[in-house]
Amino acid sequence: MQQREEKQLEASLESLLARVAHLKGSLQSFILKLENEHDRVTWPSVLDNFALLSGQLNTINKVLKNEKTPSYRSQVIIPLLLSPDRDEELVKLTEQRVPVFSHEIVPDHLRTKPDPEVEEQEKHLSAEAARIGPEVAQKQIQTLNKLCSNLLEKLNNPRDDRDSETSALRQNKPSFNPADTNALVAAVGFGKGLSKCRPPGPVPPGHPGQPMMSTGPTLQQVTIAGTTGHQAGMGGQVAQQQPGQPGKMPSNIKTNIKSASMHPYNR
Amino acid sequence: MEAPPVTVMPVTGGTINMMEYLLQGSVLDQSLESLLHRLRGLCDNMEPESFSDHELVYLLKGQQGNPFMLRARRSLLHPTAPWHLRYLGQPEVGDKSRHALVRNCVDVAASHSLPEFLNEMGFRMDNEFVAKGQVFRKGVMKVVVSKLLRVLATGNTENTEPLSLSYLVELSVLAPAGQDTVSEDMRSFAEQLKPLVHLEKIDPKRLM
Numbered sequence: 001m002q003q004r005e006e007k008q009l010e011a012s013l014e015s016l017l018a019r020v021a022h023l024k025g026s027l028q029s030f031i032l033k034l035e036n037e038h039d040r041v042t043w044p045s046v047l048d049n050f051a052l053l054s055g056q057l058n059t060i061n062k063v064l065k066n067e068k069t070p071s072y073r074s075q076v077i078i079p080l081l082l083s084p085d086r087d088e089e090l091v092k093l094t095e096q097r098v099p100v101f102s103h104e105i106v107p108d109h110l111r112t113k114p115d116p117e118v119e120e121q122e123k124h125l126s127a128e129a130a131r132i133g134p135e136v137a138q139k140q141i142q143t144l145n146k147l148c149s150n151l152l153e154k155l156n157n158p159r160d161d162r163d164s165e166t167s168a169l170r171q172n173k174p175s176f177n178p179a180d181t182n183a184l185v186a187a188v189g190f191g192k193g194l195s196k197c198r199p200p201g202p203v204p205p206g207h208p209g210q211p212m213m214s215t216g217p218t219l220q221q222v223t224i225a226g227t228t229g230h231q232a233g234m235g236g237q238v239a240q241q242q243p244g245q246p247g248k249m250p251s252n253i254k255t256n257i258k259s260a261s262m263h264p265y266n267r
Numbered sequence: 268m269e270a271p272p273v274t275v276m277p278v279t280g281g282t283i284n285m286m287e288y289l290l291q292g293s294v295l296d297q298s299l300e301s302l303l304h305r306l307r308g309l310c311d312n313m314e315p316e317s318f319s320d321h322e323l324v325y326l327l328k329g330q331q332g333n334p335f336m337l338r339a340r341r342s343l344l345h346p347t348a349p350w351h352l353r354y355l356g357q358p359e360v361g362d363k364s365r366h367a368l369v370r371n372c373v374d375v376a377a378s379h380s381l382p383e384f385l386n387e388m389g390f391r392m393d394n395e396f397v398a399k400g401q402v403f404r405k406g407v408m409k410v411v412v413s414k415l416l417r418v419l420a421t422g423n424t425e426n427t428e429p430l431s432l433s434y435l436v437e438l439s440v441l442a443p444a445g446q447d448t449v450s451e452d453m454r455s456f457a458e459q460l461k462p463l464v465h466l467e468k469i470d471p472k473r474l475m
């Protein structure tokens with residue numbers, strides 16, 4: 001029984017060592033690359049390196065989780081002999097990093113407890129977890145799972161689904177306001193919203209009856225019976241309209257002229 | 268020699284009754300750029316024309332009936348250009364299937380003494396505003412995108428404030444009476460401006 005456990009321990013330690021060696025190698029090369037070629041390094045190659053490291057960490061995790069691996073927590077390492085002398089074997093084993101197996105290196109290398117700050121944080125987290133209670137914790141777990149699966153679904157679905165959603169959202173923003181349309185049309189149509197202004201008093205009289213329009217497009221020529229002869233002789237075009245009859249020029253002028261009851265010069 | 272008989276119908280057959288076909292809409296200030304881009308693409312290829320006009324609306328109140336309205340417009344960008352006087356009739360109540368607002372339209376150019384002349388004739392200025400914007404053309408169709416500004420002090424066009432946070436968009440065609448194909452063309456053009464702007468036939472009497 002113990003032999004089996006020992007064999008298992010050895011085997012798992014070996015595989016763990018191998019993985020860690022791989023990780024160390026890739027880290028080393030990455031650091032070298034960053035130090036020496038930092039101006040030439042491109043983002044995709046940096047990403048590649050990170051991906052490699054993450055893959056290797058993953059395999060280490062797998063090895064540790066493997067059921068054949070015995071629990072390392074139950075193993076204890078006790079230093080049997082500490083000496084301040086330089087040990088050549090150790091130097092060779094550790095690739096010149098640990099020359100002396102003395103009192104200084106033992107607390108660092110054989111440490112099993114995490115750093116004090118890390119320990120504090122862990123204590124906080126476990127206290128927090130104990131505080132909220134199992135049901136709340138379960139609900140939180142479920143929400144997290146749901147969010148992750150939603151996100152995964154969105155990312156995995158074909159692109160055209162996403163495009164139609166975003167275009168629908170974009171169109172929801174209105175680009176015109178119907179109330180504004182009505183206000184503007186009313187303002188142009190009959191001056192709603194514009195201050196009604198009455199100019200102060202009539203302009204001092206010029207020459208009554210002398211149209212001062214330049215020759216523009218021809219309008220309907222109207223000569224008014226009953227006005228003095230000099231107007232009939234004018235070559236200018238006059239557009240005149242009797243008040244109160246918009247839109248029906250010829251017939252109304254005829255009737256009004258005949259009746260001669262009013263003309264525009266009344267004030 | 269007798270004076271020639273007085274006639275009231277036009278003697279020289281020069282005038283055709285021009286009708287204005289009109290569709291109106293508005294666009295919010297923040298969407299103006301997209302509308303201008305779209306219009307530049309859809310309309311005839313020329314530099315868009317900017318304008319800044321001061322329009323005065325004159326009313327002649329008679330003893331009975333509706334007051335008679337004339338619109339006088341002058342360009343603030345070209346102060347020496349002639350004034351423009353326009354008469355717009357009542358919208359024709361025709362068949363409901365007609366897609367645009369149709370009304371009689373008479374346009375003339377006038378000299379700079381137009382306001383005084385109108386005052387002499389008995390017209391009184393009812394309101395005034397400043398319109399600033401751009402004009403686009405597509406064949407016979409004219410698209411005007413303008414910002415209406417209220418004049419705060421009569422006659423002072425420097426001191427203005429916008430009437431609303433939108434620009435008025437008008438699609439109009441001047442055509443002789445009876446051409447109903449025009450409104451079909453206008454409607455298909457208006458379709459191309461959706462959903463940025465909804466150009467529709469708006470009856471001003473409904474908004475009174």
